[in-house]
Amino acid sequence: MLIDNRSREALLAEIDALRLRLEESEQILQGYERVYRILVETMNEGAAILTMDGVILYCNNRLATLLQVALDQLIGSSLGAYVTPPDYPLITSLLENHTQGCDNQELSLISGVGKSIPVLFSCCSIGFSGNQRISVIITNNTEYKQTEMELFASEKGFRLLAEGIPQIVWVTRADGWNCYFNQQWVEYTGLTLEESYGHGWNKPFHPDDQQRAWDAWQNAVINNDSYSLECRLRRADGIYRWWLIRGVPVLNNAGNIQNWFGTCTDIDNIKQAETLIQIAAEAERERAATALRESESLYRAIGESIDYGVWVCDSEGSNIYASSSFLNLVGLTQDQCSNFGWNNVLHPDDAESTLLAWQECIRTGSVCDMEHRFRGADGQWHPILTRGVPVRDKNGNIKYWAGINLDITQQKKTEALLRESDRRKDEFLAMLGHELRNPLSPISNVAQILSSFPLQESTLNWATETLNRNVTHITKLVDDLLDVSRITRGLVKIQRERVELVKLLKDLTESILPLIQTKHQTLSLELPSQPIYLLGDPIRLTQVFANLLNNAVKYTDAGGCIDLRVGVECSSIFVHVRDNGMGIEPQLLPHIFDLFIQGRIELDRSEGGLGLGLTLAKKLIELHGGQITAHSQGVNQGSQFLIQLPGLVDKTILAKPLIPQSPTKETDQSLRILLIDDNEDVVESTALWFEMSGHQIAIARNGTQGVSTAQTFKPDVILLDIGLPDIDGYQVVRKLRDLPTTRRVLIIALSGYMLNKTLLEEVTDFDYYLLKPPNFDQLRNLLAEYKRSNLRTGDLYT
Incomplete structure (x- = not known):
């Protein structure tokens, strides 16, 4: 048959193309032959x-x-x-x-x-x-059996090893009855240990392998011989994988079989590799080359599926492969990365040191382990942990480098947050020490003056004011700390009642007006003429607004202006507190409500504070269903705080306060009061106040004495400490409620412990629970209310 020139040229071109593909296939086969040789040599x-x-x-x-x-x-x-x-x-x-x-x-x-x-x-x-x-x-076989015997010699060591290795480990008795599987068996098969013990181990075998596995095992038991079998086991999700099961008898000193020890090794990947090798050996070269390309794609897909970046370099250090996870992170193609393009996305401060370290690894063949920053496709610098090892041939020469690039951005952020948290904690502890020593110094000084010199009335009045002022300051510091602790643990319960906000703010501003006048500042009020009602806790709301106004005074220079404005919009109440003081630094503004955060404070800390006020304000406003935000244009640009609270349309009083909030007019009738407390200073000073208020006092130093004294003294009111040396206050109050003489008296718990969920279950027998040091104005109101209530019922002494 004649072939024209055009057909001949086309045929020759096709032959050349086939020859090129054949040469490529031969090169691939040679490459995989080298890989398999490495596997055999290792x-x-x-x-x-x-x-x-x-x-x-x-x-x-x-x-x-x-x-x-x-x-x-x-x-x-x-x-x-x-x-x-x-x-x-x-x-x-x-x-x-x-x-x-x-x-x-x-x-x-x-x-x-x-x-x-x-x-x-x-x-x-x-x-x-x-x-x-x-x-x-x-x-x-000598090394194999010796290793198994040494492992089995120590049961504890064996169990630690068995649970730590990735293989399935099992042990049977001499008769073949299974008595142990490690956790890997349970996780893989989904069977419980109870289902697997005995002969239950045969359940997950493939139906085609079950009889063969059983026969092989029975033969090993009968002949006291080693057991080895390749079979398929069902995974918990129903997938079957190939496993190599091996077992050896463990002999005792008499030479008799004591146990059987065995392992199950997942060889599914090996079986798949063997299948690929058999296909490659039995098929023609073109089919073998295709199978190998598919295998290469599989391994590449495995590399791409890993979260962190996988890379491979040749023996000279040039990149030949980088997984998509890394290329996508830094925005490079494989060609760019292979041509040292990764150097272009290194941080300028890290580029030279990284290249020098990598060149040193290439020169010495040492393990690559470095940390540096790469510019991501998002424009941000990502800290990357790079680790790589050399892959050597049988002669010890480096053929490849293989490793990973791990993005440790989140880890670095966490470390920075921990360092910042430690720094803030240290600053707070130093601040707390300073704030506590400031009021303690005048208290200590006054105490020494009182004990050393006779004082005139004016000096005594000064000493009293100084003590009261500094004790109040310490009490507020402790209260703020305890409030933060309780709020963060969800233990604060606000006492809701109808609150008239305008009146509350007017009363508050009148109380802080002397402080504002002292600093020659101006307070501008813009309050509605009509009442504004909300459902909330008046004490806690006063605490919030007092913190904001005190901060405004503290961080505003003399002659500055402070504005307080209230408005209502769409059933929401808005309160603005604004000043033209030192402002808030931009980097501080997002964290202004965090614990222990404060603006710039001079070294003398003349204004004081622990940096808790804004944190408490935010938490308390949120408990009221509202929100608070902070705004500032920067340093020396002033600050503004905006509070939003839900308004109350229904003006009906929904709840009565737990403790009267305003003084009640006292009667002239004195009360019989029993103090049960083991603290000498507390009980003496409290008793002195009650006696000077015209009441009759009895004192007991422990719980047992308190119960006895109550029966003879027949008190109207009992102040009971919780922590007593013999029995605690909870047991004492239960005993008192069982006595006819004290069943209905007013019993007030006086303790240094804040109420928590556990203590709440214990205080049901108390009428009130007060914290030390007691607020005498609060005690006076409680006693007055108690006397007034009992005079109405004619039941003061029962």
Whole structure:
């Protein structure tokens, strides 16, 4: 048939294309041949390829080491030369029946120095018809059994090891009854240990493997022989994977089987690799090349699925692969990365040190371990932890570098937050020490003056005012600390009632007006003429607005202006507190409501404070269903705080305060008051106040004495400490409520402990729960209300 020139040229072009694809396939095959050779050289077992008559064509270094014979001396020799005479017929039979293969057959070899070596011998046939070879795997059985015995010698060590390794570990009794599986078995199969013990281990086997597995195990038990089997086990999600199951008998000192010890190793990937190798060996080159390309895609997909960046470099340090996770992070293509483009996205301060360190790793072959910053596609600098190791050939030469790039941005942020938290904690502790020493100093001074000199009335009045002022200051510091603790744990319960906000703010501003006048500041009020009602806790709301106004005074210079404005819009109440003081720094503004945060404070800290006020204000406003925000244009630009609260349309009083908030007119009738407290200073000073107020006082120093005194003294009111030396106040109050003389008296708990969820369950027998130090105005109101209430009922003394 004649072929014209055009057809001939097309045919020649197609032949050239086929030749190129064939050469590419050969190169790929050669590459994978090198990979498989590396795998064989790194095996713990001896491996060899034999001719059909037993001559060694190839073997790895592990086999040469095992036989103590030089590698070049082994190659070309007959394997039979290294088999003991009793086992020579056995190995001859195994090699002749190579088509059937064998797995872990026990026999003995002779080393180059004449020493007998017990081994496990496995073989199978490989290659095409007419060009067949025998593949041999030889395992040192002495090392294997010795290792297993040493592991089993210590049950504790065995269990720690068994639970720590990725393999499934199992133990049976001498009769084959399973008595132990590690947690890996439970997690993989989904079976409980109770379902697996005994012979229940056979349940997850593939139906096609169950009988074969059972027969192999029974044969091992009957013959006291090692057990080895490859089979498929069902995973908890129903997927079957291939596993290598091995078991060996553990002998006692008498030589009898004590237990069986075994492992299950996941060989599914190996089985898949073996399948790929068999396909590559039996198919034509083009099909083998296709299968290898698919395998390469699979491994690449595995690399791409990992969260952190995977990379590979050649022996000279040039990148040949980087996973998409890293390329997407830094916005590079593979070509750019391969041409040292990754250097262009390094932080300028890290570029030189990174290159020098990498070049040193290339030169010395040391492990690469460095931390540096890369510019991400988002424009941000990302701290990256880079780690890599050299991959060497059998001669120790570096062929590749493989490693990871891990984005540790979140870890760095967490570390920075922890450092900032520690810094703020240290500053707060120093601030707290300073704030406590300031009021303690005048208290200590006044106490020494009172004890050392006779004082005139004017000096005594000064001392009293000084003590009251500084005790009040310390009490507020402690209250703020306890309030923060209770609020952050969700223990604060606001006492809701109808509150007229305009009146509350007017009363508050009148109380702080002397402070404003002292600093020659101006307070501007813009309050509605009509009442504004909301449902809230008046004490807590006063605390919030007092904190804001005190801050405005504190951070505004003399002659400054402070504005307080209130408005109503869409059933919401808005309160503005604004000043023209020192303002808030931009970097501080987002954290202004965090714990222990304060603006610039001079070294003398003449204004004081712990940085808790705004935190408390925010939490308390949120408990009222509102919100608070802060605004400032910057330093020396003033500050503004905006509070939004839900208004109250219904003006009906919904709840009565737990404790009267305004003084009640006292009657002239005195009360019999019993103080039960073991603190000498507290009880004496409290008793003195009650006596000077015209009441009759009795004192008890512990709980037992208090119960006894109550029966004889017959008090109207009892102040009871919680922490007493013999029995606590909760037990005392229960005893008092059981007595006829004190069943209905007013009992007030006086304690240094804040109420929490546990204490709330204990205070049901008390009428009130007050914190130390007692507020005498509050006590006076309680007693007046108690007397007024009982006078109405005629039941003061019961």
